[in-house]
Amino acid sequence: MSDREQGQFGLLRARRFAPFFVTQTLGAFNDNVFKNALVILVTFGIAGLSPDDVNLYVNLAAGLFILPFFLFSATAGQIAEKYEKSRLIRAIKLFEIVIMLLAVGGLVLGSMAFLMGVLFLMGTQSALFGPVKYSILPQHLREEELVGGNALVEAATFLAILLGTMLGGWLMAQHAGAQWISATVVVVAVLGYLASRGIPGAPPTAPDLRINWNPLTETWRNFRFMQTNRTVLLAVLGISWFWFYGALFLSQLPNYTKLNLGGDETVVTLLLTVFSLGIGIGSLLCERLSGHKVEIGLVPLGSIGLTLFGVELYFAQPEAAAVTGVGAGEFLRSASNHRVLWDLLLTGIFGGLYIVPLYALIQTRSEASHRSRIIAGNNILNALFMVAAALVAIVLLDAGLTIPQLLLVAALMNAAVAVFIYSLVPEFLMRFLVWALINTLYRIRKTGLEHIPDTGPAVIVCNHVSFVDALILGGNIRRPVRFVMYYKIFRIPVLNFIFRTAKAIPIAGAKEDPALMEKAFADVEAALKAGDVVGIFPEGALTGDGEIQTFRPGIERIIRATPVPVVPMALRGLWGSFFSRRDNFLRRARLPRRFWSRIELVADTPVPPDRVSAADLEARVRALRGDLA
Known part of the structure; x- marks a missing residue:
């Protein structure tokens, strides 16, 4: 194996x-x-x-x-x-x-x-x-x-x-x-x-x-280089913020245990163990939840959990303990203390979900020739933020805050920092919405996705079954995909934010808006020349009956202008799900026939550009889909 x-x-x-x-x-x-x-x-x-x-x-x-x-x-x-x-x-x-x-x-x-x-x-x-x-x-x-x-x-x-x-x-x-x-x-x-x-x-x-x-000039040069890639820079700042939050949190844990939980040093060890296990569990969950790819949509999920359970920890025990010197065994016998343990465990789990994709993002999005220096700059910022955490704790505690109040302030600061980062790089929020939507509504089995080239331009073609086909494909293909989609689908509220952030290309029919159609073809050509993967639904419209419609010749025009390999793909089992026209969520306020549907995504070997035809691609996609609509 x-x-x-x-x-x-x-x-x-x-x-x-x-x-x-x-x-x-x-x-x-x-x-x-x-x-x-x-x-x-x-x-x-x-x-x-x-x-x-x-x-x-x-x-x-x-x-x-x-x-x-x-x-x-x-x-x-x-x-x-x-x-x-x-x-x-x-x-x-x-x-x-x-x-x-x-x-x-x-x-x-x-x-x-x-x-x-x-x-x-x-x-x-x-x-x-x-x-x-x-x-x-x-x-x-x-x-x-x-x-x-x-x-x-x-x-x-x-x-x-x-x-x-x-x-x-x-x-x-x-x-x-x-x-x-x-x-x-x-x-x-x-x-x-x-x-x-x-x-x-x-x-x-x-x-x-x-x-x-010279460490000063080299550090400054590293930071200047990071600024050329905003996503990497924000990932570095996100990691450094995690160490700020974690350092402030963990440094207060011994006194929090003594003053608010009434525990001794064995309780401190118990709490640290629970938190560390949470980090480990969250880290290991990342691969399963991300589908073996760098899924930055988990980062907003992690930050939401860090804030929610940081706030919840404040309400679990905001007042000073009535007794002191409680050992771990006695601490565990009190049901009210289990709430604190769950808060710490879940804080750790969401911390793992937050930090692992950020490190992987830096590794994949930074240039190999500068990767070590970017990580060195990240380490410097981490150290700086940890020192800042100690200073902030000193100032706020001297100002009269209790330790639970300090932890509450840190959790609320985490929410503010998250909003700031995701407003600067909406890709994080976009990927979270895609991840949440897909994993809430569908269970996906993937076959043959290794046929999509790891580098270089390519076109993928797929049958068009639902309003979220592009999200399903884009959320499961490792490389970013620029989808060409009907402009009315592109403009659907909420989904429009996702499509715009993913740089989808809206298109209209020649009779509807010839200028938009020509612009779409020009954008596709530019994207392929830039080495991107472009996604096409050659039927030109969503299926109204679950069957594959005739592929239009636009794909042939694209390949004539920019000869690149074409990867046939098929969605199986999506007809009848929430976003298909069988349960048209845009017109009917009713529950879907099938929720959390099991669907399949299948890819075939690339077709060389000199052998591309709309009819052949349609036949290949029909064969991939089989009888499972």
Whole structure:
């Protein structure tokens, strides 16, 4: 069975993904083992530190880990473009082993200054790894595998962070905890390096690049380049906002647990576990919900969930707890606390749905020669937004807000940011409407869509059964499709927003509006010359009886003007569904005969341009559709 047939979990057995996945997961795990062990050591293990000293070192640790992202990300992005990536990863993992050996020295000496320096080096290693981490995936995975690959990486990363944090704290609390931590971080670093040796080669994407060692000017240059692709820029800002929201949210969780839930540290661990599992579940759901393609329609769905359950969390427990020191077992016995757990789980799930498509979008929409540098710029913005989250929390809490009120403000800010982003790039909202419409009304089985070329111009032709045929095809074909459609369908309210955003081409009959017809043919020719895929319904009108009508010769005129391959397609089982003329929703206010219909979308091998004729294409589509209207 191929990787494609097995889905995202099949990648775990593929050499082009599995060694990288293990390397990345072990790295995230090891970082958090050491970081939390260091926090426990500072808080409980070093004699002579006053409470002020403890606060100083805890905040200094957070700052020292994040500082390298500002200092070195821009350079790391350039290095990732210029050199072969698998060798870079192995070099970075060797650097991790050195860092962990230094950590052992710091633990033996009990020197806080030394350990703070080690933490800075760990942040540096993470900053170097970040651009390689996301830019290597598009070189090893097919486009339809990117969502699944990113989902596995994000799910494993959050779970590794959780497990590493828990293990680091637990080991440090044991007798001879420093020795246990020393052994663990070194062994895991060595295992990570051994896993990295299995990563296949990934050639440099810009081998002639001259590295600019000035982080300020290079960072500014990266941001300027991102501005040339608005969708990528907004995706980067969307990811950074997620880290702002997540950092503000998670940083308040311990105090929220203590003050509002009355729980102890075991309840904090329980809540973090539930939230992390939610992120993992949401990430893994992305592939199933997106149909193996980069479906940015899931991003608005994710942002809606983040806001709804962020607001719901406020109402779950807005007041201070009447009791304190409640353990996890007692916490779970109270039914009222289950509401908080569900809110956290669903917040995590929608967070996963939000973040995975954005990373995949950056990987697919950015130029390969600049991808690592864009990801480096993204990492810098992520760090900046996380620092901003800490400052906003400090300001709002000092202004008198309670923690539940702060979380409520964050959820409402999330809604405002979402509206702002989707107003700037309506493609996000358009894809969400398409995704919601199709998956609410239909269950779709797809066959032969691999016949549609991955690159270059092509025309697809299909039978015309319903008002939403273009949405069904466009929502399931990996490449963007510019559909030619009857102008009255193009103007249907709500659907018109979707069609305009997808750059559909309205057309009218020669007797209705000859100028619009000629403009449509000119637009089709320009789209094909630009390398786009154009979708045509050669019948010229929706079927009134479920049968395929005669294909009109307009398709022959298109191919004569711009010779490109033509892919025959057929929709099966759509007649009688809500948007077909059998249940004409434009004229009849009644329930459809069939809801959540099972339909099929079938494609055949491309027809060369020199063999295209309307009659032959009609025969091919009839054969594809068969007896299932």
